[in-house]
Amino acid sequence: MPAKTADAILDRHFLELRCEILNLAAALDRIERSVGFDGVRDDGRVELLRQGIDILRTGGTDRAERVQMLFSDEYQAGWNQ
Amino acid sequence: MYFIDPHVHMVSRVTDDYERMRRMGCVAVSEPAFWAGFDRGSVDGFRDYFRQLTEFEPTRAGWSGVQHYTWLCINAKEAENVELSRGVIEMIPEFLNKPGVLGIGEIGLNKNTPNECTIFREHLELAAKTNELVLIHTPHLVDKYKGTRMIVDMLQERNDIPPHRVLIDHVEEHTVKVAKDGGYWCAMTLYPTTKCTPARAADIIERYGDDHIMVNSAGDWGPSNPCAVPDFIQEMRHRGHSEAKIRKIVYENPLEFFRQCERFEFTPPE
Ligand SMILES: [Zn+2]
Numbered sequence: 001m002p003a004k005t006a007d008a009i010l011d012r013h014f015l016e017l018r019c020e021i022l023n024l025a026a027a028l029d030r031i032e033r034s035v036g037f038d039g040v041r042d043d044g045r046v047e048l049l050r051q052g053i054d055i056l057r058t059g060g061t062d063r064a065e066r067v068q069m070l071f072s073d074e075y076q077a078g079w080n081q
Numbered sequence: 082m083y084f085i086d087p088h089v090h091m092v093s094r095v096t097d098d099y100e101r102m103r104r105m106g107c108v109a110v111s112e113p114a115f116w117a118g119f120d121r122g123s124v125d126g127f128r129d130y131f132r133q134l135t136e137f138e139p140t141r142a143g144w145s146g147v148q149h150y151t152w153l154c155i156n157a158k159e160a161e162n163v164e165l166s167r168g169v170i171e172m173i174p175e176f177l178n179k180p181g182v183l184g185i186g187e188i189g190l191n192k193n194t195p196n197e198c199t200i201f202r203e204h205l206e207l208a209a210k211t212n213e214l215v216l217i218h219t220p221h222l223v224d225k226y227k228g229t230r231m232i233v234d235m236l237q238e239r240n241d242i243p244p245h246r247v248l249i250d251h252v253e254e255h256t257v258k259v260a261k262d263g264g265y266w267c268a269m270t271l272y273p274t275t276k277c278t279p280a281r282a283a284d285i286i287e288r289y290g291d292d293h294i295m296v297n298s299a300g301d302w303g304p305s306n307p308c309a310v311p312d313f314i315q316e317m318r319h320r321g322h323s324e325a326k327i328r329k330i331v332y333e334n335p336l337e338f339f340r341q342c343e344r345f346e347f348t349p350p351e
Contacts, residue, residue: 003320003321003322004320004321012319061288062254064254064281064284065254065255068225068226068253068254068255069226069255071222071223072223072225072226072227072255073193073223073224073226073227074227075226075227075230075231077230079231079234080198080231080234080235080238
């Protein structure tokens with residue numbers, strides 16, 4: 001467990017998180033207003049970013065793990081048999 | 082607080098880094114053999130590198146009061162050259178009885194290829210035959226989850242390397258449980274962009290506990306910070322974790338793992 005309260009953690013991180021959302025928004029804008037955007041509109045990486053943002057909008061305590069799995073190659077059990 | 086950086090490639094760093102690390106409380110480092118940024122052409126190239134790791138580097142570390150330990154192998158990137166890899170694996174025993182050598186590492190996977198698997202298994206064979214500890218590199222980014230699972234599968238193909246003698250490195254949110262559930266030691270790497278941050282490493286400790294886990298900087302010739310472990314210490318303090326808990330992760334846990342090596346000799350700081 002974190003040693004501090006949720007309130008204290010929110011206080012500590014609010015501005016930093018606001019900044020991270022702005023960075024994300026500005027980078028997505030930059031891609032969209034650049035030459036050739038139509039060519040990357042359906043790029044798999046853009047779709048992955050969209051899905052990552054969707055994960056952030058859900059609740060729970062394992063969002064970081066789910067984002068990691070989103071950006072991971074699939075593992076095939078029994079590959080070495 | 083005294084700390085040990087259990088994974089840092091000091092041959093790529095300058096003596097000033099040893100000085101800064103020592104000033105911040107570093108008393109020992111362990112340095113796995115790794116990729117030099119280019120593929121080496123011969124077994125003799127590795128023999129010279131292993132001499133550097135076992136002879137000059139401990140001396141240079143000693144100038145700053147840091148104790149230096151090392152791990153030997155051919156890394157996963159160069160394992161694509163199977164013939165060269167076999168030559169290096171055959172040569173490693175020349176160095177296994179040198180003081181400061183802790184075992185075989187960092188072996189593992191990089192792009193999860195069949196050649197990497199072949200050479201990983203042959204390193205495991207050497208470690209089993211010589212009863213050495215094993216330090217494992219897991220792949221980065223998209224390859225990490227699959228590669229970590231494959232590594233554990235290959236470890237479990239045999240029963241002569243007990244899990245508590247193996248350290249699985251560079252674990253993150255989605256692989257820490259894979260390592261812990263298998264009974265292996267694990268480590269988190271504090272590295273810009275591709276690995277963990279001090280805050281996420283502290284989150285993982287809060288979720289999975291402080292047993293059989295450590296943190297390292299994996300400082301090397303790329304963008305990296307050999308003083309990243311103190312950043313983690315600072316983050317844990319900010320969150321109100323006890324000094325005893327922090328010390329367990331950054332000092333006692335690496336010692337407990339290293340002490341399984343019969344050659345390991347350590348002088349505690351005054
Ligand atoms: Zn490394």
